[in-house]
Amino acid sequence: MNRRKMAVISSAVIVLVLASFYVGTLFSPYAVVTPYGPLADSGVVPPTVIEKTGAEPAYLEEQTLAQERMVIYNAYISLETSDIQGRLDRIRQLAENCGGYVAGSSRSAYGTQATAEISIRIPKERFHEAVRQIETYGKVLDERTTSEDITQQYIDLKARLNNLEKQEQRLHEILGMAKTVDEILRVESELSRIRGEIDSLQGQINYLENSAEMSLISVSLIEPAPPFTPPDMDWGETLETAIFGLFAILRGLMILVVSLIPLAIIGLPIYYMYRRRRQKEKR
Numbered sequence: 001m002n003r004r005k006m007a008v009i010s011s012a013v014i015v016l017v018l019a020s021f022y023v024g025t026l027f028s029p030y031a032v033v034t035p036y037g038p039l040a041d042s043g044v045v046p047p048t049v050i051e052k053t054g055a056e057p058a059y060l061e062e063q064t065l066a067q068e069r070m071v072i073y074n075a076y077i078s079l080e081t082s083d084i085q086g087r088l089d090r091i092r093q094l095a096e097n098c099g100g101y102v103a104g105s106s107r108s109a110y111g112t113q114a115t116a117e118i119s120i121r122i123p124k125e126r127f128h129e130a131v132r133q134i135e136t137y138g139k140v141l142d143e144r145t146t147s148e149d150i151t152q153q154y155i156d157l158k159a160r161l162n163n164l165e166k167q168e169q170r171l172h173e174i175l176g177m178a179k180t181v182d183e184i185l186r187v188e189s190e191l192s193r194i195r196g197e198i199d200s201l202q203g204q205i206n207y208l209e210n211s212a213e214m215s216l217i218s219v220s221l222i223e224p225a226p227p228f229t230p231p232d233m234d235w236g237e238t239l240e241t242a243i244f245g246l247f248a249i250l251r252g253l254m255i256l257v258v259s260l261i262p263l264a265i266i267g268l269p270i271y272y273m274y275r276r277r278r279q280k281e282k283r
Helices: 002-026 084-097 124-135 151-177 181-213 235-282
Strands: 051-054 071-080 101-110 113-123 139-149 214-222
Touching: 071 124, 071 181, 084 101, 084 113, 084 124, 084 214, 113 124, 124 139, 124 214, 151 181, 181 214
Parallel strands: 071 214
Antiparallel strands: 051 101, 071 139, 101 113, 113 214
């Protein structure tokens, strides 16, 4: 029973203090100073692009034979480093030393943390060597390598191209034998269609040859997260805020006490009469 009474009394005291603080703050003619001041706009700073370069892939001088196995090698490496610009320069130099080139690069800033992306293309025979070299440029956070065999796709495209070229040659022969304007126009229209398909197939073949011959390595660079530093605290402002809070509680308590006096004047006689009546009934 004593514990229950202590819990009820403690709860009543807490409720009274909270109510006093709320009432004192609500009716206070003074503004209560918050410990943190006006709220500042927060959130992640949108990435600001600092640098962006790019280069279009160049076509190879000689086409790969259809009988050779053609495999496209790609790699993605994520590195953590405190010297992003230095690592970008080293990756560019590595691409040049391997006989490749930079396909594109960019730099961004997220808050106080800088990031960068760079993609390079290098000859396939230097692919694994370049990947191992890039791994030493920082702390490896993520790494993925893929290989895609496109031999059959390449052979099919070459076969279709060969057939279309034969059709084109035959149409040229037919065009030389055409006698009427209508025949000439019909053959030229078919030649134009065939030439469009040939150009499309040739573009696909060139892309596959370049992708197989020049492997792609994409590297993502990110700065280490800054160490946690506790925010500065203005002890004078904190003390001032605490004093305002104390006066708010006292003010609210006084308002509650004065507000309850009329209720006490009416309620005490009623309670006294009710208690006397109960005592008489017990007798």
